[in-house]
Amino acid sequence: MKALVVYDSFFGNTEKIAKAIGGAFDPQTQVEVVRASEVKPEQLEGVELLVVGSPTRQFRASEATLAFLNSLPPNSLKGKKAAAFDTRVDMKKQKSWLLRLIGKLFRYAAEPIGAALEKSGGKLVLPPEGFFVEDTEGPLREGELERAAAWAKSM
């Protein structure tokens, strides 16, 4: 199987998750892990599983991730498997009640990424998933790389 993991990352945390996902597939799977701003159309050719991940920025995916998703022609993922993830802070653990409230009201990036992949014809093999950073610049919460690898293995 050919898989492509597309990600964006400002501080390196989403990149680490993307690489953990890419490294978790069985050896028969041909995997490429590519930054969203660097994906070339030919890298999508023959891909059977497309995984897209982004840091959550202002309750949505990053600009580069959105640009990549918008560049997918309609129905271009028809017959392909897809999965979406993000990195995020745990709004429930914020000290400020305002941030906790905001966390309840607003979404993270993974769900809209998943919706965009479905809109292009992809079939989500797993519900969109979020991986936690301890703070804006990281580090990742302990155990998240392992959880990302397990998430990928369950696809």
Ligand SMILES: Cc1cc2nc3c(=O)[nH]c(=O)nc-3n(C[C@H](O)[C@H](O)[C@H](O)COP(=O)(O)O)c2cc1C
């Ligand atoms: C400008 C900005 C906006 C952010 N907005 C959110 C947000 O809405 N929700 C959230 O959970 N985390 C938010 N974060 C935290 C990011 O999710 C966190 O920086 C990211 O997961 C780190 O991943 P990276 O190292 O791959 O960039 C924001 C961070 C920045 C710098």
